Amino acid sequence: MKIGLVSDSLAHLPVAEVIRTAAELKLDCIEFATGNWSTAPHLDLDALLGSAAARSTLMGMLRDHGLTLSALNANGNPLHPGDTGQQHADCLHKTLELARLLEVENVITMSGLPGAPGDRFPNWIVTAWPPETQTILQHQWEVAQGFWRETAQRARDNGVRIGIELHGQQLAYNLPTFLQLRDITGEVVGLNFDPSHILWMGGDPLAFIRQAGHMIYHVHAKDTLIDTVNRATATALDNRPMTQSRERSWSYVTLGYGKPEPWWNAFCYTLAHFASPDLTLSIEHEDMNLSRMEGVIKSVNLLKRTATMEKSDYVLPAI
Known part of the structure; x- marks a missing residue:
């Protein structure tokens, strides 16, 4: 495995300092x-x-x-029914072209989310009732089909692949919805797997990897702290600002502060076994309570202890 860094984790530093810091931390x-x-x-x-x-x-x-370039990231909502939708789509398409020019294999983005018919804003449907939810979903997938069929072809034309990051307020946010998207795009679209999103939505990232392993193209290393006391009454669907971490049912945290280190051992081992031992673990720091540098350093140190860094050379003993 390779250990990398999402550049926005150190957004306060100029690019030369980000690169120098990554080298000093012995990232890949x-x-x-x-x-x-x-x-x-x-x-x-x-x-x-x-x-x-x-x-x-x-x-x-x-x-x-x-250092090398593991991916370009154009996360946004290219299906937004307002003006930003086209802007985000243009940025994604330009990013696919730049990836070809830089000879980088992966472009990271999200599926996007349309609105209901006639809406000005996206509408995330997370229940099967009342009945209008199904009408909205049918419309949204019709919008998504046209965009993603074209965008998948652009990726193929540029010789790159797209890693979809599953997230709330997106059309593809779990494995069933991702598979629905992949039916449209084919294998040029895979997963940028971020366990922190699966955790807050109540899923099990280790079980997810076992089912989706061959579809995982890139990984974001990010953790989630579940506050069980707050969650008991707020549930997982907590829309209060991220700054209210004392009140929220969950928060993004530095690696090891949500799930303990043994869990991250299992995470890395499961990735190597069911997905690929050659994946990149790209650290994404979004912890409201730690400095960016401290959070990155702590995350690097944990991954260096838990990631599988060398290829297996074990040979069964002769009988």
Whole structure:
């Protein structure tokens, strides 16, 4: 396995400092954000698309520090019924083109979420009742089908693959909805697997890996703390701001502060066994209570103890 870093985890640092820090932490790679829900503080998407020299400079900085590029991240909502939908779609499509130019295999994004017919805002359907929920879902998947069929072809044309990050307020947020999306796109679309999202929604990431292993193309290393006292009354569907971590039923935390280290041993081992021992674990720091640098350092140290770093060379003894 390789250990990497989502660049927005250190969004307060200039790109040279992010790269230097990753090298000092002896990481293998970086995943850079290109726009949409990120301000993309480290990359200028249009400048890189338009300048071979700019692309060469970026890749040279990585190479000089012994690092590679694991993915480009264009997380957003390209199916938004308002003006931002087209903007996010354009950013994603440009990111696919840049991935080809930079010779990086993975582009990370989310499935997006339309509204109900005539809505100005997305509408996340999480229940089967009342009956209008099914009408809304039918409309949403019709919208998604056209967009994702075209976008999957763009990925194939650029020789890259897309890793969908399952998340709340998205059309694809669990395994059944992801499989529905993949029926549209084919194998060019896989998973950017983030266990923290599965945890807060009440799922089991280890069971998820066993079922979806071959479809996992990239991994975000992020943890979730479940506050069992708050969750008992608020349930998992807690829409209060993330800053209210004392009151919320769950919060994103630094690795090891939600699930203990033995769980992360099992997570990495299950990934290696059922998915691939060559996956990248890209650290995504979103802990409201730790500094960005401390959270990244603690996460790196945990993964270096739990990830499977070398290929197996075990041979059964002769009988």
